[in-house]
Amino acid sequence: GAVVSQHPSWVICKSGTSVKIECRSLDFQATTMFWYRQFPKQSLMLMATSNEGSKATYEQGVEKDKFLINHASLTLSTLTVTSAHPEDSSFYICSAQTPNYGYTFGSGTRLTVV
Amino acid sequence: RKEVEQDPGPFNVPEGATVAFNCTYSNSASQSFFWYRQDCRKEPKLLMSVYSSGNEDGRFTAQLNRASQYISLLIRDSKLSDSATYLCVVNRSGFKTIFGAGTRLFVKA
Numbered sequence: 528g529a530v531v532s533q534h535p536s537w538v539i540c541k542s543g544t545s546v547k548i549e550c551r552s553l554d555f556q557a558t559t560m561f562w563y564r565q566f567p568k569q570s571l572m573l574m575a576t577s578n579e580g581s582k583a584t585y586e587q588g589v590e591k592d593k594f595l596i597n598h599a600s601l602t603l604s605t606l607t608v609t610s611a612h613p614e615d616s617s618f619y620i621c622s623a624q625t626p627n628y629g630y631t632f633g634s635g636t637r638l639t640v641v
Numbered sequence: 642r643k644e645v646e647q648d649p650g651p652f653n654v655p656e657g658a659t660v661a662f663n664c665t666y667s668n669s670a671s672q673s674f675f676w677y678r679q680d681c682r683k684e685p686k687l688l689m690s691v692y693s694s695g696n697e698d699g700r701f702t703a704q705l706n707r708a709s710q711y712i713s714l715l716i717r718d719s720k721l722s723d724s725a726t727y728l729c730v731v732n733r734s735g736f737k738t739i740f741g742a743g744t745r746l747f748v749k750a
Binding site: 561563569570571572573576618620622629630631632633634635637 | 675682683684685686687690728737738739740741742743
């Protein structure tokens with residue numbers, strides 16, 4: 528089945544540094560990927576829609592200069608959290624639409640900013 | 642008002658019980674509907690799609706009422722392994738997927 532590989536699965540970084548998270552579709556081409564954030568005991572919140580070869584579409588309230596999204600190929604989308612702060616600590620997860628019009632998720636990245 | 646709203650839970654039920662979750666959505670242009678299951682600290686996984694005619698998969702039955710903008714999930718004969726958070730998911734135009742806050746289910750022996 529369609530698989531999305533996400534890494535790292537967890538990362539701890541110092542405040543002020545940047546962290547890159549990668550999502551790769553392994554056996555299908557993903558022209559569109561979605562990035563979500565989930566705080567403890569809350570639901571997934573859509574941050575942005577990543578489109579291959581064009582700019583990402585950000586949801587209201589998400590800073591595009593802080594959360595940089597790059598979707599340079601049909602199988603890879605990256606999310607870079609720039610100048611991370613403790614309040615950015617969260618569970619970040621990507622998803623992609625599969626060829627059969629379902630959605631599959633990456634395994635998520637738990638970011639802790641200290 | 643949130644675009645997708647669910648029963649807050651948690652639901653605590655004994656093994657073998659039948660439990661029902663409800664979900665409402667506000668965007669009448671919503672196109673497709675799903676129930677996902679999320680275990681603690683894991684990614685959501687598709688449980689089942691929801692069709693207007695209603696659909697069943699083993700112990701799970703999902704129903705959609707477009708007129709009332711209402712989705713339901715029924716779990717019969719609950720198992721301990723059913724303990725998880727159940728997410729109501731709505732797909733609006735442009736393939737944007739909106740998640741409900743989730744309903745936590747605890748099945749006890």
